[in-house]
Amino acid sequence: MATQGSGRRAEYAAATRQAILAAARQLFVERGYFDTRVEDIARAARVAVPTVYAAGGGKSGLLRTLIEDGVHAAEAGGIHDHIAAQTDPVALLRMIVDGTCDEFGKWGPLMRQVTAAAPKDAAVRESLGLAHASLRAGLAATASRLDELGALRPGLTVPEATDVLWYFLGNGSYFTLTDDCGWPLERSTQWLYECLTTTLIDGGAG
Structure with a gap:
């Protein structure tokens, strides 16, 4: 009993x-x-x-827990294993773009508030840093896998490719396209995918 x-x-x-x-x-x-x-x-x-x-x-602890739970859920989904298993660079980019789109759909409303509050609160900045570190780790793994597949444009290093992925797939890009420009999320995602295939892959989408 x-x-x-x-x-x-x-x-x-x-x-x-x-x-x-x-x-x-x-x-x-x-x-x-x-x-x-x-x-x-x-x-x-x-x-x-x-x-x-x-x-x-308190509030800062709850916010951190929310973000940590989101990070752990993404890692439990085996994203790094999925990246390593990809053998087609175009399919890999499609997977990563679609994945960030899905995450933005789930977390975008909260991350807007977190991003707005971060400059004024150290605890919020720390929580935002956790989210950014998790995303950047996945993007770095993607860049490394593209390099292993020999798909990166000549002269483009893995750190540079990681930065390009971050530029296009960080929350800031989605905020700009959906909030400032008023694009539907589906259109934003397709445009980001097309930009990345042209920018990163040797020979572009072809």
Whole structure:
């Protein structure tokens, strides 16, 4: 019976944590990081304020947890194994562009708020850095794989190719195309793919 009771408590704690994280994410997106209070998160999650602090350590802790969970989910998907398994450079670029598009669709609303808040808060900058480091690691692996396949344009180094991928596939590019230019995400993704095949691959898309 003790084991069963412990299991129920663990399930309740996990459900409470997820409710708090979901409430924090929604409020960060709707109100912005600075205009969201811990009291608001507690009310939305239907828990006491001390429970929010116990689960995440306040707003900065919750934001970091949200980003860490996203990073871990991406890594658990085996992205680096998928990159290493690709033998067609054009298909590899298609996979990476589509993957960043999917992630932007999931995380773009939150990352807009994180990017806006980062210049004014060191903890937010640190969380943003975690997200950037994860993305850049995947892009560096992509550049290395393109180099292994002999697909990079002559004279283009792996670090330079990584920078090009970052320029086109970082959140900033998606924000510019979808927010500033008003492009649909599908059109933005196709244009980014075409730019990258022309810029990175020896002989372009052909």
